[in-house]
Amino acid sequence: MARPFWSGQIQISLVSFGVKLFPATEAKSEIHFHQISKKTGERVRHQKVSGGASGDEEPVEKDDIVKGYEYSKGEYVQIDPKEIANLRIPSRRTLELQQFVDLKDLDPAYFEKPYFVTPxxxxxxxxxxxxxxxxxxxxxxxxxxxxxxxxxxxIAISAPEDDSLPGLMGYELRYAEELRKPEEYFADIKTQKISEESLDLAKELIKRKSGKFEMEKFKDEYEAALRAMIEAKMKNVPLPKEEKPAKRGKVIDLMDALRASIGEGGKKPPAHESAGHGKAKSKVAVMPRRGAKKSSEKRRKSA
Structure with a gap:
């Protein structure tokens, strides 16, 4: 088991009890790179140096390095890491739960890191x-x-959704000022009039593709491709070729795209010219279904 990331007291008014916090996540990537010289193939190493009075750089040992706050140009006050560790602040050892909120009111945008909390x-x-x-x-x-x-x-402390788990969950939250203002990014999005029919079709599409949340189904394909490339280079064989992106389908209006997505009518939706008559319709590109090309070829051969 990993070592506790933090240990101390949870305090609620006059009630307190000791807990330990363990990181709930870990890096699973097994591929790590080093910096090497392209000319020699040797590993590049970094050395900490300081600029001397004469301008010459001198190596500095790890034990001789402290933190420094620049209060004026080129002027620093030195801070030893031990002095920071011994700051007199109650939250170093006590997590006082000052407020309780409904779980549904916690905006996911504030979530940073999860922790397991144990007695x-x-x-x-x-x-x-x-x-x-x-x-x-x-x-x-x-x-x-x-x-x-x-x-x-x-930190937000809550019970796990799975009631069979006897521990608590802790979630490190971002401060409000750390989040950028969404208004700055959404200001140019114009309000659209949505038809009831297209909304119903969109809801039906979501309903048909809905399922139980199972994070295990999502795998890191990037690392798999990276490993395949490394193995090919080690064996001195041609590198795997990148798959060509799927071609964009014909541009049709939103309603026909939604109908095609849920298979309504079983017919291929007609393609509309961009210079159509009457009320302008939302244009979207329908992606060809997987295996559609092969199926059409089989039909032509059988004919």
Missing amino acids: ENESQAEAFATVRKALADTHKAGLGKIAMSGREHV
Whole structure:
């Protein structure tokens, strides 16, 4: 098991109990690159240096490096990492849950990192379990702050959706000022009039492609392609060729594209010219279905 990322007390008013936070994620990529010289093939190594009074660069040992805050041009106040670690701030050791909110009110845009939260030891288990059950029954998350990794973070504590899991989940949240203003990006999007028929078709399409959330179905195809390329270079064989992107289909109006997507009528939708008459329709490109080309070839051969 990994070492705790943070340990301390969860405090709710006069109730407190010890917990440990473990990172809930890990990097799964097995491919790592080093920087090497193109000419020699040797690995490039980086050395920390400082500029001396004469302008010459001098190597600096790791133990001789401290942090420095530049309060004036070229003037620094030195800060030892131990001094930062010993800052007098309550959230270094105590996560005080200051407010409780409905889980549905937590905007996903604020979520940063997930953590597993466990009792510090057996003596803390009863209080831990009681608070966990209360959070699960009320569908609430507790908000508080903890200091770690050089800053103070907002943390949301909640019970897992799977009630069979006896622990708690902690979610590191972004501060409001860290999110860019969506209005700056959405300002140029004009309001569109949506027909009831096209909306019903879009809902039906979503319904037909809906299913249970199973993240295990999503795999990192990029890493697989990268590994195939590396293996080809190691064996000195031709590199795998990139698949050509699917050709864009004929441009038709939105309604026909939606009908074609859900197979309504079983007929191929007609292509409309861009200079049509009457009310302008939304134009979209219909992507050819997989295997459609092969099927058409078989039909021609059988004919």
